[in-house]
Amino acid sequence: MSERLQPGDPAPDFELPDADGNPVSLASLRGKRVILYFYPAAMTPGCTKESVDFQGSLDALEPAGVAVVGISPDKPAKLAKFREKEGLTFPLLSDPENEVLKAYAAYGEKKLYGKVVVGVIRSTFVIDPEGKIEKAYYNVKATGHVERLRRDLAV
Numbered sequence: 001m002s003e004r005l006q007p008g009d010p011a012p013d014f015e016l017p018d019a020d021g022n023p024v025s026l027a028s029l030r031g032k033r034v035i036l037y038f039y040p041a042a043m044t045p046g047c048t049k050e051s052v053d054f055q056g057s058l059d060a061l062e063p064a065g066v067a068v069v070g071i072s073p074d075k076p077a078k079l080a081k082f083r084e085k086e087g088l089t090f091p092l093l094s095d096p097e098n099e100v101l102k103a104y105a106a107y108g109e110k111k112l113y114g115k116v117v118v119g120v121i122r123s124t125f126v127i128d129p130e131g132k133i134e135k136a137y138y139n140v141k142a143t144g145h146v147e148r149l150r151r152d153l154a155v
Contacts, residue, residue: 004105005136011036011127012103016071016093019079024069024091026131033066033134034127035149038106039142040120042074042082042092046142050122053146055088057155064155065129071095073120110139124149 005011015025026034037054039047054068061068068090072079079092093100098120101107106123109116122142126135126149135152137145 004138005125005133007133007135009133011125011131011133012100013131014100014103016095016100017076018091018093019076019083021076024093026127029067029069029127030131031129033064033129033153035061035066035068035124036104036127037068037070037122037124038101038104038120039070039072039122042072042078043085046122047072048082048086050142050145051082051088051092052086054090055086057146057150058090060150060155064153066153066155069093071100073098073101105138126153 011026013026015023018024039050041047051070071093073096074094075096076094079094083092095101098107101120106121108121109118110121121138122140124137124140125133128134
């Protein structure tokens, strides 16, 4: 597992397919702040709550120049179903090989119901317009996270 990213670190660049199979790169989002959040699995209760909360905050985030991008190990077809079911309008990216998850140290050992397992570590990063990590949140809780993030960003 990679070392955890800290504010000021360069955000690892990537290119991943979105829910429609179209490539999306971090470099293509330069010039705006990006909230990049990693979640374990589409259509599970916590991940749905977090994603719907981000969707509900777009009216405040987008005018402030902040883009939201979600990344999970799910295949594009599952992401497309998730997007349609929940009415999500921001990009959901597929990382089935966990390469980007690992680059952001958002994949590795974690505790789940008291057991140590290996998987996606729910994490969120704010990336500044120049491509540097502005904020890094690891092991976040799905409920209340978006609200906390908006407070921290004053958006």
